[in-house]
Amino acid sequence: MPRETNASRRERAIEVCERLNRRYGPVECFLDHQNPFRLVISVLLSAQTTDAQVNKVTPELFRRWPTPYEMAGASVADVMDVIKSLGFYKTKAKHCVEAAKMIVADFDGEVPSTMRELQKLPGVGRKTANIVLNVGFGIVEGIAVDTHVNRIAHRLALSPKTHEKEPLKTEQDLLKILPHEYWESVNHQWISFGREICSARSPKCAECPLADLCPSCN
DNA sequence: ATCCCGAGGG
DNA sequence: CCCTCTGGAT
Numbered sequence: 013m014p015r016e017t018n019a020s021r022r023e024r025a026i027e028v029c030e031r032l033n034r035r036y037g038p039v040e041c042f043l044d045h046q047n048p049f050r051l052v053i054s055v056l057l058s059a060q061t062t063d064a065q066v067n068k069v070t071p072e073l074f075r076r077w078p079t080p081y082e083m084a085g086a087s088v089a090d091v092m093d094v095i096k097s098l099g100f101y102k103t104k105a106k107h108c109v110e111a112a113k114m115i116v117a118d119f120d121g122e123v124p125s126t127m128r129e130l131q132k133l134p135g136v137g138r139k140t141a142n143i144v145l146n147v148g149f150g151i152v153e154g155i156a157v158d159t160h161v162n163r164i165a166h167r168l169a170l171s172p173k174t175h176e177k178e179p180l181k182t183e184q185d186l187l188k189i190l191p192h193e194y195w196e197s198v199n200h201q202w203i204s205f206g207r208e209i210c211s212a213r214s215p216k217c218a219e220c221p222l223a224d225l226c227p228s229c230n
Numbered sequence: 231a232t233c234c235c236g237a238g239g240g
Numbered sequence: 241c242c243c244t245c246t247g248g249a250t
Contacts, residue, residue: 043246059247065237066246099235099245107248137248158246179247203246212244213240 016169022189024225025170029194031221032201039200041147044070048123048148049080049115053108055143056135060159061098069095073108080121083112107135125149138180146196155190156199157183160206167210167228 042063043054053073058066073094077083083091092105111133115123123144124130130141142156155161157179165171171185186198209216223229 055246056248058245060234060245061236062238062245097236099237100233100247101235103234103248135248139247143246156246159244160246199246206246 018189021170024168025186025189026191026194027225028168028170028222029190029197029201032205033197035221036201036204038197039204041143041200042067044074045147048125048144049112050074051148052111052123052130052133052136052140052144053083055140056107056111057095057098057104059100059104059135059140061100065098069097077112080112080115080123083108084116086112104135110134111136123148125151127153138183143199146199152192152196155183155186155195157186158199158203159212160203160210161186161199163212164202164206164210167215167226168222169227 043051043058043066045051045054050070054066054070057069073091076094077086077091086109088105088109091108092101095101095105098104114133115121118132119129125145125148127141127145130136130144131138136144138154139156139158142154145151145153146156157165162176162179162182165182165186166173166176170189171182175181175185187195190198209220217223217229220226220229
């Protein structure tokens, strides 16, 4: 079997986006995003945790520390207590307070709106920065590659296997083959698809709308 | 490469 | 029980 050409890989990637776009349409961000600050905190908290879990703690979190100014003065122990039901709660509590301090001290209380500055915030990496830029500021600079997007990209062989554990490289691969107009919808739509059908554990290949495009499907 | 770390599903 | 969930820092 000959190796797939870049051109056909691109065609397949675009077809994937088209079909998932028809299936899911514009999907909204479920996390609290009343303002960029609450969005950053919510996305930071959502690492390796479902959005539903995050939404359980954010009302109390933002009731007690509504803005970066209050949160910068919070004790890590108190924040920890509020978000204790989330995985990695110790690290996340520290990141919340430290990020709030940095927003106050270095950015005059406003969440920065560039990829470079966002990633200076503790707990904010490339994936979180992409979400904040996109949802919070309407800027589309990349594709947020989380566990779902990463898994789907590799099952569909849109990124080489050698990049399977390197989300940054997977993102670069997707950016290369997908026209910019598709970037924004990838995260939300692929996540919906990943949760509904292309799940990590037992993917429902029998009812998958992309089966004819997927090398992992028998 | 390894650690963080609880809830939920199968 | 074991695996996975909208990752990031060391």
